Amino acid sequence: MSTAGKGAARIRRGLNDMSDAIAKLFRSLTHGVYVIGVNDGERHNAFTAAWLCQVAFDPLLLALSVNPGHSSWKILKAAGRFSVNVLGSEQIELAAHFGKPAAGLDKLASVPWHYSARRMPILDDALAWLECAYSHETEAGDHVVVIARVIAGEVIKPDAIPLGYRETGDLDGSSGLYPESF
Ligand SMILES: Cc1cc2nc3c(=O)[nH]c(=O)nc-3n(C[C@H](O)[C@H](O)[C@H](O)COP(=O)(O)O)c2cc1C
Missing domain, CATH: 1.20.5 (Single alpha-helices involved in coiled-coils or other helix-helix interfaces)
Incomplete structure (x- = not known):
């Protein structure tokens, strides 16, 4: 050289x-690690997300940052609703499974799940779930931040340890996405 x-x-x-x-x-x-479930009456899907947090008490609001290129995004917008399934420390395989693009496949087909009363996908093995109603959104660079009201939810396994984003390593391939300087 x-x-x-x-x-x-x-x-x-x-x-x-x-x-x-x-x-x-x-x-x-x-961050925690979640599987976001969507269904607009014609299509359902689910994807892994870590960029989610509570942002208000009254009303009870969450913020979820979504890449608008995800196939789930159109379904979420059409439905105006989504579910949040909390993954446990032993469920990194689920995070990997739902972290892949649907690419025409039904990612939910190989996993036990059911619909909530409002027909949002709930994973049978989630530690807890929440159901959220879209309130508004704001552009955030290459993502869109959705502010949503929490309208239902349940803790299924109160003693289980939630999965941390840190424990997923580079499962989302994000190490290649950070800028080279501030
Ligand atoms: C651990 C992990 C965390 C992720 N966090 C987010 C996130 O917060 N927001 C997001 O839009 N995508 C996130 N992703 C990427 C999506 O899950 C992934 O792009 C998925 O293929 C989208 O699915 P879809 O195209 O079927 O909607 C994450 C992936 C992994 C593995």
Whole structure:
């Protein structure tokens, strides 16, 4: 490799190190891992999400950040509702399964689930579930943040430990998505 080539490789490595440092920094923010269920009466689907948190007490609101390229997004918007299924520390396989694009397949077909009273998909093995009604949304770079009102929910396994996003490593492939500098 030429001196110029070595220099370029060093710069690239430096940039990757910085990007890795930012990825690591963001992994120090704690998140749970959830399966978001959607159904608009014609189609249902579900996808893994970590960017979800409570944002108000009165009314009881959650914020969910969604990549609008996901096939679930159109269904969520059409229905104006979604379910949040809380995964447990032993359920990383479910996070991986629902973290893949549906690509024409029914991801729910291989997993035990049922509809809530309002026909949102609930995983039989979830630790807890919530049902949310779309309130409004705001653009957030390459994602859309949905603010939704929590309208129902239940704890199924009160003693189980929820799965942490940190424990999923790079399951979502996010390490390659962080910028190289702030
Ligand atoms: C651990 C993990 C966390 C994820 N968090 C989010 C998230 O918060 N928001 C999001 O839009 N996608 C998130 N994803 C990516 C989606 O689950 C993934 O792109 C999925 O294929 C979308 O499914 P769909 O195209 O069938 O709707 C996450 C994936 C994993 C594995």
